[in-house]
Amino acid sequence: MTFKLPPGLALQKVDEKIMTLNVGPQHPGSGHMRLIVQIDGDYIVACDPDPGYVHRGEEKMAEYRNYILNIPHLERPVIHDSCNVLYPYVLGSEEILGIEVPERAKYVRVIASELNRCIYIMYWLAIYGIFLGHSTMFMWPAGDRELLIDLMEKMTGARVTHAHFVPGGVRNDLPPNFEDVCLRQVNYFEKRIKEYAAIFYDNPILIARTRDTGVLSRQDAIRYGTTGSVLRASGVDYDLRIKEPYDVYEELDVHTNVMKEGDSYARSKIPWLDMLESCNIIRQALQKMPKSGSVRTKLKPNPKGKGLDSVYKRVESGRGSLGCYIVSDGKVEPYRVKLSVPSFRNLIALPNLLRGEKLGNMPSVYWSLNYWPVEADR
Amino acid sequence: MSTETENPPEDTTKVESPPPAPKKPEATPVVIPAFEKSIADKIVEKFGDKVEVGFVKEDRVRINVGRENVHDVAEFIRDGLNYDHVESVSGVDYPQDNEIEVVYHIGSYDDSSLARQILVLATRAQRETNPIPGNDATRLPTLRDVFYSVEFHEREIFEMFGVFFEGHPDNRRLLLPEDWADLPPLRKDFTIKGR
Secondary structure (H helix, E strand, C coil): CCCCCCCCCCCCECCCCEEEEEECCCCHHHCCCEEEEEEECCEEEEEEEECCCCCCCHHHHHCCCCCCCHHHHHCHHHHHHHHHHHHHHHHHHHHHHCCCCCHHHHHHHHHHHHHHHHHHHHHHHHHHHHHCCCHHHHHHHHHHHHHHHHHHHHHHCCCCCCCCEECCEECCCCCCCHHHHHHHHHHHHHHHHHCHHHHHHCCHHHHHHHCCCCCCCHHHHHHCCCCCHHHHHCCCCCCHHHHCCCCCHHHCCCCCCCCCCCCHHHHHHHHHHHHHHHHHHHHHHHHHCCCCCCCECCCCCCCCCCCEEEEEEEEECCCCEEEEEEEEECCCCCCEEEEECHHHHHHCHHHHHHCCCEHHHHHHHHHHCCCCHHHHHC | CCHHHHCHHHHHHHHHCCCHHHHHHHHCCCCCCHHHHHHHHHHHHHHHHHEEEEEEECCEEEEEECCCCHHHHHHHHHHCCCCCEEEEEEEEEEHHHCEEEEEEEEECCCCHHHCCCEEEEEEEEECCCCCCCCCCCCEEECCCCCCHHHHHHHHHHHHHHCCEEECCCCCCCCCCCCCCCCCCCCCCCCCCCCC
């Protein structure tokens, strides 16, 4: 019985020395994604990423629901970073629907998105740690993440998928006494993550495994159009919170973290430095936030756009610049919603980084890209 | 509240002449940002009536161009205007125009004056009623040799809209399963079951 397998599923014999290996999609080391790797002995000759195992058609679904009903499902691609995933969509819908946002809501959004950034990075750090065989680095971030998840639960009512941002502000006001609790938790969180340096980032074993592996030069980082921590680890100072400030980031003192090496070590350290910066931003926002006032502009039922219109908004998420392109034709549903996600944009660097690396270095390079398969597939 | 008590006589006079209120939006002229205008002007100067300026808004310039000139315009955007990467490639299906629009959102990392800017380059491909992806007239020239960063984006547009990019080195499926035999799913005539 001859049975033709789809391309990539059959084991190809390239020549005597080169072997094709499927990593994933079930293997946890690749996330929900398959990497078709060709190896010569221990060295990777070529890598062909095959995403799409968690493709859920978010963009198609968004064309069938109105601007408000789109909120709970558009945050699904990255549930750990759900505020930041919704952010560009909400900013874009506000422009299309012509809604003003109260000042206090803008601060609440900044606090929520910075807390979410830390929650995401902690989750990513836990996975990065366990795939490098560092189980303490799995346990610590997974535990400390709870501090911030508890905060988000107080703020939004949900632990992971918040659906907190709506066109016109945020869904609910902060609970009483939130500012004090938040400040206390964030200060403790910052003290705690500073301890990671001694056990993880200054650890000679981690440095030996990640230093000079998967080096992405500044020139290539720009040419591939990478974003976020991958870009900043290669020496490009680009952070949308500074370059194209949205909401109230203009009034806050934000610093970017840039490293020049472009290797896996730099790529794994930048998100950690980002978390320390997020703590600073949260403290500033808590101080400057108006102490009372509305957090939500009341919308009319089924708001519509004013006619043919398109808008492209982008924010800095936990992984990098996240854009949302919304086309409206004046109906209650958007005509087209496109999410331009950082994971998908960073994926293009993976085949180029893995070529010539040892197979054993694959997890450190792959996870250092800050890649989230569900987000890339949408 | 106590300060307003002096005003009531003025209020009564205002009630008699309410019409000026609706005129206000017309009175404020639409300010076209100068820097964005200069970017659009440079492209129009170079290509004349081959390009059409879609809009000039704050930080966003949109250029509409025909499929035969899109490659030249993209090369000029990279070499003449210092844009260096594509952030997003979106397809938009317009069955009423019988066309599929492909929109490139182009940004710049190297040129700090362009850091806020996004150049929106839009082109349109012919739409087939019964598409055979890869083997029909729905074709566009690829921009992969101009902007390397479009590689995966264009693969996604090919499988989701059936727009074949001529000259793209790797036109395989990316997200959809290998055995997908239905219409390209983001076209408007592919409908979700039960809706």
